Amino acid sequence: MNNSIVVVILASAVAYGTPLLYAALGELLAERSGVLNLGVEGMMLIGAVMGFLAVQRVGGAAGLVLPAAIAVAALAGAAAALILAFLVITLRANQIVSGLALTILAGAAGLSSYIGNDFDLSTDPARYSFAPVNAFGLQDVPIVGPIVFGQNWLVYASWLCVVAVSLYLSRTRPGLNVRAVGEAPAAADAMGISVTKYRYLHTLAGGAFAGVGGACYSLAITPQWQDGLTSGAGWIAIALVIFAFWRADLCLVGAYVFGAFSALPFTLQARGVTVAPELFQALPYLMTIVVLVIVSSGIAKRRLSAPASLGVPYVREER
Amino acid sequence: MSMPQVRIEKRLNQRRWLMVAVPVGSFLVALVLIAILLVTTGHPPVSTFRRLFDAGYLADGALTSTLIAATPLAFTGLAAAAAFRMRLFNIGAEGQLYFGAIGAAGIALFLHGQSTVVLIAAMIAAGAALGAAWGAIPGLLRAFLNTNEIITSLMLNYVAALFLNYLIFDSLSYWRDTSPAARVFPQGKVLPDAATWPVSTLGSIGIPFGFLLAAAVAVGIWFLYTRTRFGFEAQVIGDSPRAARYAGMRTRRKIVAIMALSGGVAGVGGASQIGDFRHVLDVKGMEQASYGYAGIVVAALARYNPFAVVLVAVLLGGLQNAGYALQGADFPSGLVGVMQGLILFAMLGGELLVQYRVTLSRRVPLASLEAEAAG
Numbered sequence: 306m307n308n309s310i311v312v313v314i315l316a317s318a319v320a321y322g323t324p325l326l327y328a329a330l331g332e333l334l335a336e337r338s339g340v341l342n343l344g345v346e347g348m349m350l351i352g353a354v355m356g357f358l359a360v361q362r363v364g365g366a367a368g369l370v371l372p373a374a375i376a377v378a379a380l381a382g383a384a385a386a387l388i389l390a391f392l393v394i395t396l397r398a399n400q401i402v403s404g405l406a407l408t409i410l411a412g413a414a415g416l417s418s419y420i421g422n423d424f425d426l427s428t429d430p431a432r433y434s435f436a437p438v439n440a441f442g443l444q445d446v447p448i449v450g451p452i453v454f455g456q457n458w459l460v461y462a463s464w465l466c467v468v469a470v471s472l473y474l475s476r477t478r479p480g481l482n483v484r485a486v487g488e489a490p491a492a493a494d495a496m497g498i499s500v501t502k503y504r505y506l507h508t509l510a511g512g513a514f515a516g517v518g519g520a521c522y523s524l525a526i527t528p529q530w531q532d533g534l535t536s537g538a539g540w541i542a543i544a545l546v547i548f549a550f551w552r553a554d555l556c557l558v559g560a561y562v563f564g565a566f567s568a569l570p571f572t573l574q575a576r577g578v579t580v581a582p583e584l585f586q587a588l589p590y591l592m593t594i595v596v597l598v599i600v601s602s603g604i605a606k607r608r609l610s611a612p613a614s615l616g617v618p619y620v621r622e623e624r
Numbered sequence: 625m626s627m628p629q630v631r632i633e634k635r636l637n638q639r640r641w642l643m644v645a646v647p648v649g650s651f652l653v654a655l656v657l658i659a660i661l662l663v664t665t666g667h668p669p670v671s672t673f674r675r676l677f678d679a680g681y682l683a684d685g686a687l688t689s690t691l692i693a694a695t696p697l698a699f700t701g702l703a704a705a706a707a708f709r710m711r712l713f714n715i716g717a718e719g720q721l722y723f724g725a726i727g728a729a730g731i732a733l734f735l736h737g738q739s740t741v742v743l744i745a746a747m748i749a750a751g752a753a754l755g756a757a758w759g760a761i762p763g764l765l766r767a768f769l770n771t772n773e774i775i776t777s778l779m780l781n782y783v784a785a786l787f788l789n790y791l792i793f794d795s796l797s798y799w800r801d802t803s804p805a806a807r808v809f810p811q812g813k814v815l816p817d818a819a820t821w822p823v824s825t826l827g828s829i830g831i832p833f834g835f836l837l838a839a840a841v842a843v844g845i846w847f848l849y850t851r852t853r854f855g856f857e858a859q860v861i862g863d864s865p866r867a868a869r870y871a872g873m874r875t876r877r878k879i880v881a882i883m884a885l886s887g888g889v890a891g892v893g894g895a896s897q898i899g900d901f902r903h904v905l906d907v908k909g910m911e912q913a914s915y916g917y918a919g920i921v922v923a924a925l926a927r928y929n930p931f932a933v934v935l936v937a938v939l940l941g942g943l944q945n946a947g948y949a950l951q952g953a954d955f956p957s958g959l960v961g962v963m964q965g966l967i968l969f970a971m972l973g974g975e976l977l978v979q980y981r982v983t984l985s986r987r988v989p990l991a992s993l994e995a996e997a998a999g
Contacts, residue, residue, distance in 0.1 A: 388969065392969060392972055392973060396972070396973050396975075396976045397976065398972040398973065398975065398976070399924070399972070401713055401715065401774060401920075402920060402921070402924040402968070402972065403969070403972055405715075405917055405920055405921060406921060406965050406968040406969055406972065407965065408917070409917070409918070409921060409961050409964050409965045409968070410961065410962060410964070410965020410966060410968075410969065411965070412961060413961075414947075414958055414960065414961035415958050415961030415962050415964075415965055416958060416961070416962050416965075417958065418957050418958030418961065419661075419665075419956055419957060419958035419959060419961075419962055420958075421957075421958075422956065422957040422958060423665050423956065532957075532958075537782070540778065540782070543775070543778070544775070544778075544779060547775060581790055581794040581795065582794065583786040583787065583789050583790040583794060584790070586782075586786050587782070587783050587786045587787070590779040590780075590782045590783050590786075591779075591783060593775070593779050594765075594771075594775075594776050594779050594780070597771050597772065597775055597776060598765060598769050598771045601769065601770050601771045601772065602769050602770060602771070611772075622633070622634075623634075
């Protein structure tokens with residue numbers, strides 16, 4: 306039963322959706338504070354390469370090296386986000402162009418490739434990687450076993466992150482402040498909330514999440530380093546945030562839907578069913594457009610739409 | 625005790641000398657940052673720069689290859705600039721270029737046996753038409769359903785790329801070479817020789833026909849925005865939608881028209897890729913180049929001025945060409961992307977100095993003021 310095609314697809318949807326989930330949670334935090342960061346792909350690749358570098362070069366047992374590598378990936382992603390934050394928050398540069406610049410700087414033909422090449426990372430597979438863990442010994446339970454209990458630590462940690470981000474944004478004072486900063490920065494400023502501080506912190510947190518998302522590829526899915534190994538996941542994560550109506554819990558659903566669509570054709574092919582993978586892979590993008598149209602028109606707009614000041618720099622003197 | 629504070633104020637009148645000094649200064653800052661990166665990773669900066677400059681602009685035939693690399697960047701840069709003049713962010717030039725390439729390759733295969741003139745005209749028209757159609761979709765959604773064009777045009781890039789892959793790798797489409805020889809690795813049908821666009825020469829430099837076309841498009845966009853009522857109204861709508869509405873300007877159809885124009889320009893870029901350079905619907909080659917995204921960078925560096933776009937495209941094209949030429953074990957890979965990104969970041973940051981005045985002022989604490997008043 307656990308080899309049935311539905312279970313296999315769902316299990317791989319969770320595995321493939323996890324990096325998307327991390328990156329989308331990060332982008333969610335940045336966008337909720339009003340910063341549209343289109344550099345997710347670049348930050349993921351930087352996280353992927355730095356996390357991989359840490360695993361290859363730091364001595365020690367797997368149980369120590371792997372968490373350290375994740376920390377390194379998060380720091381690297383945050384460092385990349387800092388460049389963007391300085392540019393768009395302090396210097397008020399255009400967010401779209403800056404985000405693209407970050408992806409070019411850090412991306413597949415940029416710094417991540419430079420680092421990978423300079424440290425000669427693409428020759429060997431990862432010394433340690435995140436292997437599936439049989440959680441509570443429940444992996445063999447019918448149907449839910451392989452999907453829920455047969456995943457690696459990064460997957461389990463991502464669920465905690467979803468809960469944490471969701472509670473943070475809806476139940477804590479700083480979380481509510483972030484939303485105020487994203488919706489009406491002038492009002493937030495008048496309340497004594499530092500718009501600059503909140504935007505910096507959440508853009509950096511977004512970078513850290515994206516870095517971890519990138520490390521999901523180099524330390525769990527692949528697990529090795531090659532140029533551009535995220536192959537566009539960063540862009541999907543940006544779509545995902547819209548798809549999820551800027552909510553953390555729906556990011557989880559969306560990530561697995563997107564993950565299922567990218568895993569489906571390969572699973573079907575392995576079973577001898579030939580389908581054009583492009584048709585399935587195009588669906589998430591088309592669905593995102595449909596969702597965006599719904600969100601931006603009429604009734605749904607007030608409850609479901611983007612933070613009102615997303616992409617707009619805040620200048621106190623010009624409010 | 626006083627804390628120095630950075631204050632940023634808008635300049636009331638822009639200084640002319642800053643318009644030149646700041647970009648030059650920003651470029652130098654970027655070079656210094658890259659040099660630091662090179663030194664810390666054990667590469668000699670001066671000779672690396674020299675090799676890059678040599679391969680991009682000075683060596684035999686370097687400028688010819690540079691112009692080939694610059695042509696698609698000029699088209700996608702012009703596409704981005706044309707839309708941004710109206711404050712529309714078309715980041716879908718990537719997909720629009722693919723569709724232009726699909727159209728141009730399709731029509732060239734279909735008109736097999738026709739003369740070069742007919743083929744070139746048909747390829748340009750088909751490229752422009754398909755690019756414009758693909759660009760009009762986010763335009764229509766923005767105009768009539770108020771959907772943000774940034775994200776929709778971005779999503780459509782992926783749909784276009786997947787469609788392109790489908791045509792060559794997962795279907796028996798008109799574009800795919802289905803002869804037994806091509807069974808091992810799927811590829812597109814090679815276009816008839818007459819569909820190859822001419823190359824003019826200036827001294828020892830070969831100028832692709834597409835590059836001349838891009839220059840003509842630049843003139844056209846400049847003319848549109850500075851000499852026509854349509855272009856003027858589009859700019860007013862971009863700068864102040866409310867003022868435009870009060871003046872009775874037709875906002876919706878202009879949004880669609882400008883997005884279609886922008887997509888059409890990118891589509892001609894796709895036609896030029898096929899006619900000037902690839903002569904086959906080369907999926908992986910075009911995907912790896914990602915001209916669409918680079919075009920936005922080109923347009924931003926050129927401050928959305930169409931003539932400057934062509935110039936910047938040549939400069940960045942040289943960098944990219946040098947990157948290809950020097951690919952190898954002893955030349956740091958990824959350096960070209962790092963350079964492009966850092967130059968852009970430095971320029972974007974430098975922009976602040978042109979628009980704003982940055983002053984360091986000392987905030988005097990209240991206590992000392994009171995002490996002064998009392999004393």
